[in-house]
Every structure is written in structure tokens, then in C-alpha cells.
Amino acid sequence: MSIFAQQSLDTIYANDKKNVALFFPTPIRQGITGASNFVFTYNREKEQYFGLIQAKPGIESNLLTITSDGKVYSYILKYSEEPPKLNYFFTKNESIGNESPTKKVPKTENGRTTYFERASEYLLKSRPETIATERKGGIRLRLQEIVYNANEVYLIIEIRNISGIDFEIDYLNVYRTNGNKKRKASYQRLEQEVVYKHKMQYSIRVGQSQRFVYVLPKFVLGDNEKLMLELKELKGSRKVVMETRL
Structure with missing residues (x-):
């Protein structure tokens, strides 16, 4: 009889100020x-080879990752003020085993989208208090609520047009920002992926408003970070930028 001891796991260090990339x-x-003090983000819509780890101070944890070929990878996670590495490149030899069955599991994007739709519809029925509001050029941008659910974050957003001109949306982007805008050398902003949009319309007529939901992969804001929403007009110069510390 042969006895195999489980191999020791490598440790990955991360913090809330830098992205540590895993390839x-x-x-x-x-x-x-x-x-919960560790967050691993990766593209859930289109399979990619890398993900990002961020951490807040707290107890150590572990990361379990399964790749499209059924390989399983496991690592210890620890918080560090100064991570020794910002990029990790793994090989198949570092896999701790294979998922069973080993064949590739088909995607269930339709079921996932349906779940986002139902959760978003439920949230839109609520009347939450406002977290942050910004007004400019007769356009009011309001972040009403942020809801964490499993591996996603739901943002309930409202846009109201009280100007005298219809407002066509070019884009509404979500960022995490760090630093002071006046000191450009130290100011950074990182755009966040939006995996699902519920009931967002790209045209808001005069006197009308719309409420909708953005679904993003779960993220953790650092102590010095803010959440930014940037709304830009299509074929126009109006732009509304809102920042909040939550």
C-alpha cells in the first residue's frame, strides 16, 4: 500500500493598494x-488566463481555482503591507489534481443571466436611501444602493433629466480611484468590469428618469479608495462624475 502526503501549498501575498495578478x-x-477579506476577480463572461487578488487585513485564507481543462490549483492567501511579488505565473505541474469528471463542463451562461435578471428585478422594487448624488447640466446621477451577493456586487443607479434637452448616453463607467486628482502623478483609477446591465436605456427624455442595475464582480475598496461613476453624453459635451467612499 502506498501513502501519498498532500503537497504543501505556496503562499500568495496581497493587499488593498495593489493588484496581484495570477496567470x-x-x-x-x-x-x-x-x-471575505480576500477577493479574486476574473472575467466570467469570456474565459481568460489571468485573475486579480486583493486583500484587506485579516485572517489568512486560501484560493481554490479550477481551469477550463479541469485542473485544480490551490494556494494559501495572506495579507501583506508590501507583497513580495505582483505577478505569479503558474504551470500545469503546479496543479494539485483534476476535477471529476475531467472533461470540460459546459457553460451555463443562460442560467447565470436569468439569476442576475431576477435579482436585479427584486432590487428595483425596493426604495432604498441614496448613497451619493451628483448634478450637472440638468442631469442628476444618483447611486441608490450597493448590494453584495455571492461573487457579485449590484449597483442600483438612477439618472434623471431635468434639462431642456434629451440626453443620449455614450457610456456610464464604474471606476475605483486612489489619490488626489490635483496631484496627477499620484492619482489612479481602475475601470471595473460590468458583467450585466438590467433595464438600462440609452436615451432619457426631458423630465424623465430611469432606474437600473449594474452587476459587477465583487471588489473591495481600500481605505484610501473611492468608487467613481462617470456618465458621458453621446454627441454632446455633458459629463457627470460622481465619487463616494461608501
């Missing part, structure tokens, strides 16, 4: 952390 030999299908 796998095949695209990521699923990634799970064991504690």
Missing part, C-alpha cells in the same frame, strides 16, 4: 476564496 496555463473557469 494560469489555461483559462480560469472558477475561483473561490475562503474568507
Whole structure:
């Protein structure tokens, strides 16, 4: 009889000020952390080879990742004020085993989209208090609520047009910002991926408003970070920028 001891796991260090990137030999299908003070973000819509780890101070945890070929990877996660590495490149030899069955599991994007739709519809029925509001050029941008659910974040947003001109949306982007705008050398902003938009319309007539939901991969704001929403007019110069510390 042979006895095999489980191999020791490597440790990945992260904090809330820098993104630590993990590169796998095949695209990521699923990634799970064991504690809420660690967040692993990756593209859930289109399979990619890398993901990002961020952490807040707290207990150590672990990361379990499954790639599209069924390989399983596991690592210890620890918070560090100064992570020794910002980029990790893994090989198939570092896999701790294979998922069973080993064949590729088909995607369930339709079911996932349906879940986002139902959750968003439920949230829109509520009347939450406003977190932040910004007005400019007769356009009011309002962040009403932020809801964390599993591996996603739901933003309930309202736009109201009280100007004398219809407002056509070019884009509404979400960023995490760090630093002072007046000191451009130290100011950074990182655009956040939006995986689903519910009931967002791109034209708002005079006197009308619309409420809708943005769904994003779960993220953690650092102590010095803010959440930014930037709304830009199509074929016009109007822009509304809102920042909040939550």
C-alpha cells in the first residue's frame, strides 16, 4: 500500500493598494476564496488566463481555482503591507489534481443571466436611501444602493433629466480611484468590469428618469479608495462624475 502526503501549498501575498495578478496555463473557469477579506476577480463572461487578488487585513485564507481543462490549483492567501511579488505565473505541474469528471463542463451562461435578471428585478422594487448624488447640466446621477451577493456586487443607479434637452448616453463607467486628482502623478483609477446591465436605456427624455442595475464582480475598496461613476453624453459635451467612499 502506498501513502501519498498532500503537497504543501505556496503562499500568495496581497493587499488593498495593489493588484496581484495570477496567470494560469489555461483559462480560469472558477475561483473561490475562503474568507471575505480576500477577493479574486476574473472575467466570467469570456474565459481568460489571468485573475486579480486583493486583500484587506485579516485572517489568512486560501484560493481554490479550477481551469477550463479541469485542473485544480490551490494556494494559501495572506495579507501583506508590501507583497513580495505582483505577478505569479503558474504551470500545469503546479496543479494539485483534476476535477471529476475531467472533461470540460459546459457553460451555463443562460442560467447565470436569468439569476442576475431576477435579482436585479427584486432590487428595483425596493426604495432604498441614496448613497451619493451628483448634478450637472440638468442631469442628476444618483447611486441608490450597493448590494453584495455571492461573487457579485449590484449597483442600483438612477439618472434623471431635468434639462431642456434629451440626453443620449455614450457610456456610464464604474471606476475605483486612489489619490488626489490635483496631484496627477499620484492619482489612479481602475475601470471595473460590468458583467450585466438590467433595464438600462440609452436615451432619457426631458423630465424623465430611469432606474437600473449594474452587476459587477465583487471588489473591495481600500481605505484610501473611492468608487467613481462617470456618465458621458453621446454627441454632446455633458459629463457627470460622481465619487463616494461608501
